[in-house]
Amino acid sequence: MTSTKRRLIVIVGATASGKSDLAVRLARHYSAPIISTDSRQIFRGIPIGTAQPTAEQLAAVEHHFIAERGVDEPYSCGEYEREAIERLNKLFAKCDTVIAVGGSGLYIQALCEGIDDLPEIDETLRATLNRRLAEKGLESLVEELQRLDKEYYEEVDRSNPQRILRALEVCISSGRPYSEQRVGSRKQRDFQIVKVGIAMEREQLYDRINRRVDAMFDEGLVEEARAMYPQRDCNALHTVGFSELFDHFAGLITLEEARELIKRNTRRYAKRQMTWFRRDAEIGWFEAAEFDKIVEYIESQFG
RNA sequence: GGUCUGAUGGGUGAGUGGCUUAGCCAACGGUCUGCAAAACCGUCUACAGCGGUUCGAAUCCGCUUCAGACCU
Numbered sequence: 001m002t003s004t005k006r007r008l009i010v011i012v013g014a015t016a017s018g019k020s021d022l023a024v025r026l027a028r029h030y031s032a033p034i035i036s037t038d039s040r041q042i043f044r045g046i047p048i049g050t051a052q053p054t055a056e057q058l059a060a061v062e063h064h065f066i067a068e069r070g071v072d073e074p075y076s077c078g079e080y081e082r083e084a085i086e087r088l089n090k091l092f093a094k095c096d097t098v099i100a101v102g103g104s105g106l107y108i109q110a111l112c113e114g115i116d117d118l119p120e121i122d123e124t125l126r127a128t129l130n131r132r133l134a135e136k137g138l139e140s141l142v143e144e145l146q147r148l149d150k151e152y153y154e155e156v157d158r159s160n161p162q163r164i165l166r167a168l169e170v171c172i173s174s175g176r177p178y179s180e181q182r183v184g185s186r187k188q189r190d191f192q193i194v195k196v197g198i199a200m201e202r203e204q205l206y207d208r209i210n211r212r213v214d215a216m217f218d219e220g221l222v223e224e225a226r227a228m229y230p231q232r233d234c235n236a237l238h239t240v241g242f243s244e245l246f247d248h249f250a251g252l253i254t255l256e257e258a259r260e261l262i263k264r265n266t267r268r269y270a271k272r273q274m275t276w277f278r279r280d281a282e283i284g285w286f287e288a289a290e291f292d293k294i295v296e297y298i299e300s301q302f303g
Numbered sequence: 304g305g306u307c308u309g310a311u312g313g314g315u316g317a318g319u320g321g322c323u324u325a326g327c328c329a330a331c332g333g334u335c336u337g338c339a340a341a342a343c344c345g346u347c348u349a350c351a352g353c354g355g356u357u358c359g360a361a362u363c364c365g366c367u368u369c370a371g372a373c374c375u
Contacts, residue, residue, distance in 0.1 A: 015340075040340055050340075076337035106339050115336040126338090157334070160343040166336090184336065235338045242340090264329080269340050275333060 006092045006191035007302055010037070010108060011101040012277050013198030014270035015051070016208045018288040022198060023101035024057050025291060026298075030097040033062035035084060037102030037111055040239050042080075043071045048216050048224045049241035064091075071228065071236035078118070081110035085189075092191065105276035112195075114187030119174045129165050141168055149177035194301040196294055197283040206267055213263045216241065222255070240265045 009026060013019050027034050036042065040050040044067045052066055064087055069075055091098050100111060109115070133141055141164045146153040148171040156163050167178040174181065200208075225245035228237055232246045241262050248258040277283060284301070286294050 038340085039338090074338080077339075078337040080337085104339065106336075106341095109336075113336095118337070121337080157343055160334090162338065162342045163335085165342095166338090170337095182336065235341080238338070238341060240340045266340080267330095271331085272333095273340085276335075276339095 005096045007097045008088070008112075008189075008191050008193050009097065009099045009298055010112065010193060010195045011099065011198070012105075012108060012195060012280075012283060013103070013288075014200070014205055014273045014277075015103050015266060016212050016270065017198040017200050017205060018208075019101045019103065019198060020051075020053050020057065022196075022288055022291075022294070023099050024053070024061050026294075027061040027099050029295065030099070032095060032097040032099050033064065033091055034099045034101060035087060035091070036063065036065040037084075037100050037104055037107045038065075039075075039077070039080075039102075039104040039107055040236065041066050041102065042075065043067065043069050043236045045071060045228060046224060046237070046239070046242070048219050048221045049239065051212070051216070069236075071231055071234045074235070077104075077106050077110040078115060080107050081115060084111050088191065103273050105273065112189070112193050114189075116182055116184065118170055118181055121169045121173050125169050125173055126165070129168055133161055133165065138164065141165065144168060145171070148172070149179050151177065152179040152182075155179075192302055193282075194298050195280065195283040196298065197277055197285045198288045199285040200288065205270060209266045209270060210263050213241075213259065213266060217259060221245070225249075240269055 009030075009032070011019050011023050011026070023034050026032070034053075038050070040046070041052045042065050043050070046052075047067065053063055057063075058066070065080075065084070088098060100108070102108065129141065138159070138161055141161070142153070142158050145156070145164055145168050149167060152167050156167060158164065170178040170181065221241060222245060225242050226249065228242060229246060229249050231237060232242070237243070237246075244253070244258040244261045244265065247253050248255055253261070284297050286297065
């Protein structure tokens, strides 16, 4: 197969920066399908809170990885990488260009560069470790990590439970140090990649975020969240827009407080996204409205 | 015109002479290989102005400015 004809256009940017609209325009321009690189839009039942593409957008352009999973199904960027590459292969069989859009930096990295093949973790192991974390505290896990993987112990953020937990579960389930298996090599993909970032002034971005949250409330976010409340412990629902409303349902905060917290947490999320994307030197940055310049840039990069 | 009260960092709000960078919020910067819209880390040393008292003042005194309340 000719790898030179396969092109993946990756659209990145902060939440609410206008990625979806740009992606749809590009998809039409190139007659290309869209695959999502969003860790939350992949779930069913939460279209409002995760700002999934509208019905019109979904009807106009073929979308993938939107509302494909139940919130109770565990998912990860590793699984995403495998599925996305497989899906891309099918798509490239019938078209040259595919658009990828989404705000999950790690998923984008998994898609473009791949991540190490690490062992599957036994279902109950994480639960066990989580229980230990809750009962004995982080220190206990950190100490064990020091024994099992001195090298990683030295370099991890030892106050981050998630990192400690992950390292430990890999060490335990594989019987080998995590650091040994975490080589971080970049996988060679058989398609070309161009990354386009949407740049937007902070003030304007925050304004769009604030207004979008209000719009979500108008569209029925509260009802959507209420329907998901019974499944609130699912990781898929540890998401801005849902966590806050769950707190409201639990009587911890008022509805208005929840609304303001959702705005604030979305702003913070956007900030983290920008921190992530800023260090990716492969991204070409443009204003969302500069469609012609973007197309020109894409063409120049693909050569 | 007079009396009184108050003036703390972007916001809130303690702190009535000598370890307070109070705390909180917002904001900002960052980390990142399987929970990533997650989790975690870091930054933001102010006390209206001027002078005085004191070994030492956000804290005491005086004046000035500003704000509010009240009295003629």
